Amino acid sequence: MRRTAMITAALAMAVSGGLAMAPSATAATACPSGAVCIRETNGSILSKNIFYSYGAHNLSNVTGYRVIVNNQTGGAGFQVCRGYNGGGDCSGVVRGTGEYTPYNMTPINSVVLVR
Numbered sequence: 149m150r151r152t153a154m155i156t157a158a159l160a161m162a163v164s165g166g167l168a169m170a171p172s173a174t175a176a177t178a179c180p181s182g183a184v185c186i187r188e189t190n191g192s193i194l195s196k197n198i199f200y201s202y203g204a205h206n207l208s209n210v211t212g213y214r215v216i217v218n219n220q221t222g223g224a225g226f227q228v229c230r231g232y233n234g235g236g237d238c239s240g241v242v243r244g245t246g247e248y249t250p251y252n253m254t255p256i257n258s259v260v261l262v263r
Contacts, residue, residue, distance in 0.1 A: 182200055182219065184216065218242065231260045
């Protein structure tokens with residue numbers, strides 16, 4: 149429960165700070181409409197880190213500080229979880245669209261898209 153509160157607090161701080169400072173517009177790859185994306189440290193987005201469908205998506209080799217982009221429509225949100233398949237400690241659901249402050253993804257093993 150304590151870890152969940154820390155994850156939620158970290159994401160809430162990112163949300164309250166508004167849009168994050170991301171790589172410059174010329175260097176950053178756009179996240180497609182309707183998706184949640186995780187940027188590489190160089191600003192690109194790998195196809196394996198673009199998520200469209202609701203539910204849990206396991207991560208592979210996503211470590212360090214990364215920018216998460218919520219480009220879903222209709223108020224859909226996401227949460228990050230320490231366990232695979234959306235298990236373990238998870239953050240609260242984040243629904244704001246845009247880019248979030250870089251977040252330490254090393255302990256994160258899945259992203260869950262929610263309606």
